[in-house]
Amino acid sequence: xxxxxxxxxxxxxxxxxxxxxxxxxxxxxxxxxxxxxxxxxxxxxxxxxxxxxxxxxxxxxxxxxxxxxxxxxxxxxxxxxxxxxxxxxxxxxxxxxxxxxxxxxxxxxxxxxxxxxxxxxxxxxxxxxxxxxxxxxxxxxxxxxxxxxxxxxxxxxxxxxxxxxxxxxxxxxxxxxxxxxxxxxxxxxxxxxxxxxxxxxxxxxxxxxxxxxxxxxxxxxxxxxxxxxxxxxxxxxxxxxxxxxxxxx
Numbered sequence: 068x069x070x071x072x073x074x075x076x077x078x079x080x081x082x083x084x085x086x087x088x089x090x091x092x093x094x095x096x097x098x099x100x101x102x103x104x105x106x107x108x109x110x111x112x113x114x115x116x117x118x119x120x121x122x123x124x125x126x127x128x129x130x131x132x133x134x135x136x137x138x139x140x141x142x143x144x145x146x147x148x149x150x151x152x153x154x155x156x157x158x159x160x161x162x163x164x165x166x167x168x169x170x171x172x173x174x175x176x177x178x179x180x181x182x183x184x185x186x187x188x189x190x191x192x193x194x195x196x197x198x199x200x201x202x203x204x205x206x207x208x209x210x211x212x213x214x215x216x217x218x219x220x221x222x223x224x225x226x227x228x229x230x231x232x233x234x235x236x237x238x239x240x241x242x243x244x245x246x247x248x249x250x251x252x253x254x255x256x257x258x259x260x261x262x263x264x265x266x267x268x269x270x271x272x273x274x275x276x277x278x279x280x281x282x283x284x285x286x287x288x289x290x291x292x293x294x295x296x297x298x299x300x301x302x303x304x305x306x307x308x309x310x311x312x313x314x315x316x
Contacts, residue, residue: 077102082112086188106240110219113169125150125171125187129159134187153192154183162206165265167213172223176206184223195223195238197245212266212273214293224266224273224291231257235291235298251289251298266291274301 081092081103089112093100102108122137136146152158156175165172169188175181182204185192196203208228215221223238225245233256235248255261260280266273271293279285288301 073098074102077108078111082108082115086112090189106221107219110168110215110221127158127161127163132158132187150187151190153185153190154181154194164211165213167268168215168221170213170221172211172213174204174206180204180206182211182225208263210263210265210275212268212275212291214268214271214273216293222293226263226275226289228257228263231259233257237296248296248298251300253300255285256289261286263289268293 081089084092089103093103124135124137124142126133126135131149132152134146134148134150136143152161154175156177160175160177162174162176163171164174164182169186171185171187173183173185175183180203182195183192184195204225205228210226212224213221214224218241221240225236225238227234227236231254233250235250236245237248238245250256256277261277262280264276264278266275273291273293275289275291277287277289290299290301291297292299
């Protein structure tokens with residue numbers, strides 16, 4: 068009963084506090100640290116903070132990672148704060164792939180290639196690579212997306228394109244494990260004539276645009292239903308004034 072009362076107190080009251088206050092409260096006791104560091108509390112806290120008119124904007128440059136306040140949709144330049152990335156690497160090697168629920172999914176695209184899930188507020192991070200990093204994530208070939216399923220489990224969907232084939236894998240933050248899903252059948256999905264873009268979450272569906280390098284009419288979008296964990300193909304509406312991608316000879 069005592070544990071239930073504390074969970075209610077944390078989820079209904081402590082989740083309304085600013086992030087810095089929550090970070091300090093983690094030092095009260097082991098119980099507080101465990102609860103306030105849990106995945107469920109993080110989701111509740113983020114959703115409450117999302118309604119806060121004072122939001123944050125992160126910008127990544129070659130020399131710094133800057134944090135600004137967003138007030139009524141405008142950037143407060145005077146609030147600039149430089150934050151550090153927890154992995155020892157040059158900032159020019161970083162690419163932000165996706166962001167959701169206050170978390171950033173970042174690629175370190177040098178040797179080795181790594182996929183990092185980073186919380187810039189607490190500066191905690193998780194290296195998602197489970198194989199030799201060089202073979203795990205390819206910035207030029209692969210695509211990722213973030214979502215939360217019906218059980219409030221934060222998940223990362225990774226589409227790996229290898230040898231003209233697409234292998235979909237899902238990482239669960241609850242189990243800290245990857246699992247492989249079944250993808251669509253067809254020869255075009257793994258073709259080098261297409262490139263995969265990062266997933267955009269909308270109404271429990273992740274959309275991965277896959278433009279064709281030369282022929283826009285052949286472009287399509289891969290849709291992933293986060294509830295059923297199934298894929299489908301969606302055609303992209305065409306425009307007559309769009310030309311293919313051109314390169315200099």
